Amino acid sequence: MNKKTRLSLKILLPFLIVFSLASCSLQLISDYDQRTLEQLELVAKKVDRLFIRLSYMPAHKRTYSNNASSYMDIDVELQALKTRQELRALNELTLKQVNITISLFKQDREQHKKQDTISNFLLKRHRKQYNRLFLAMIKGEEAKKIPQSNQQPTNQLKNY
Amino acid sequence: MSIDIANLFKNMASTAGSDLQEDGDNISGNLLKVLDNNKESIAELVEARANGDINQEDFDSELAREKSILEVEMLGLEIASKAAIQKAVNAAIGTLTSAVSAAL
Numbered sequence: 001m002n003k004k005t006r007l008s009l010k011i012l013l014p015f016l017i018v019f020s021l022a023s024c025s026l027q028l029i030s031d032y033d034q035r036t037l038e039q040l041e042l043v044a045k046k047v048d049r050l051f052i053r054l055s056y057m058p059a060h061k062r063t064y065s066n067n068a069s070s071y072m073d074i075d076v077e078l079q080a081l082k083t084r085q086e087l088r089a090l091n092e093l094t095l096k097q098v099n100i101t102i103s104l105f106k107q108d109r110e111q112h113k114k115q116d117t118i119s120n121f122l123l124k125r126h127r128k129q130y131n132r133l134f135l136a137m138i139k140g141e142e143a144k145k146i147p148q149s150n151q152q153p154t155n156q157l158k159n160y
Numbered sequence: 161m162s163i164d165i166a167n168l169f170k171n172m173a174s175t176a177g178s179d180l181q182e183d184g185d186n187i188s189g190n191l192l193k194v195l196d197n198n199k200e201s202i203a204e205l206v207e208a209r210a211n212g213d214i215n216q217e218d219f220d221s222e223l224a225r226e227k228s229i230l231e232v233e234m235l236g237l238e239i240a241s242k243a244a245i246q247k248a249v250n251a252a253i254g255t256l257t258s259a260v261s262a263a264l
Contacts, residue, residue, distance in 0.1 A: 026245075096235055125222070129201075143239055
């Protein structure tokens with residue numbers, strides 16, 4: 001190694017160290033996704049609207065056919081939410097939360113279809129349960145936010 | 161280039177520690193809330209069964225639902241814990257990077 005090469009290495013090495021340190025960050029979970037948060041808030045609102053609507057009806061009018069379009073609308077939103085979560089890297093935990101929510105909603109829809117009504121007790125209880133589910137998912141997504149000063153621009157899923 | 165390694169590691173630990181403490185307090189507060197909600201919900205269910213508001217089939221199905229809901233809530237806490245560790249470690253790496261840059 002000649003003198004010129006040694007000198008170049010001496011100058012470059014500290015910069016290389018700094019650059020490699022700067023790019024070395026720990027990634028345990030998916031990046032925060034504003035669009036997911038918005039989807040969660042939207043579907044939470046739609047589910048709540050369905051339960052409020054049902055609670056305004058007398059028990060004999062709470063038929064499945066009177067509410068089928070709301071179920072379908074929420075199904076579509078939940079599937080869109082799931083698809084977005086499937087596309088995000090390191091996102092298994094959020095995806096699992098969404099899958100459980102979808103399976104509970106499907107169970108409710110089937111039960112409503114079978115019984116063609118829903119009791120006051122179950123209505124009140126299931127509404128509370130969905131509030132808990134969406135709150136847990138929203139809090140989980142919000143926990144992924146990183147302080148503005150440490151945030152790096154990301155285009156991941158920007159246009160999805 | 162001169163770096164006080166002992167001091168640097170102390171600063172890294174302190175940065176990571178203060179980040180973790182703040183998030184850790186939030187997570188334990190949320191865990192208590194989750195367990196409280198679960199307790200309240202199961203108590204309500206047992207009372208409804210005792211009063212005859214629901215039959216055994218609904219009771220069993222509601223117990224299974226409660227388990228799923230608790231799982232979603234716990235997953236939320238797991239996400240928050242991972243996020244807290246990630247933030248703390250990255251803050252410590254940030255401290256190290258700044259110290260090395262300053263020393264150059």
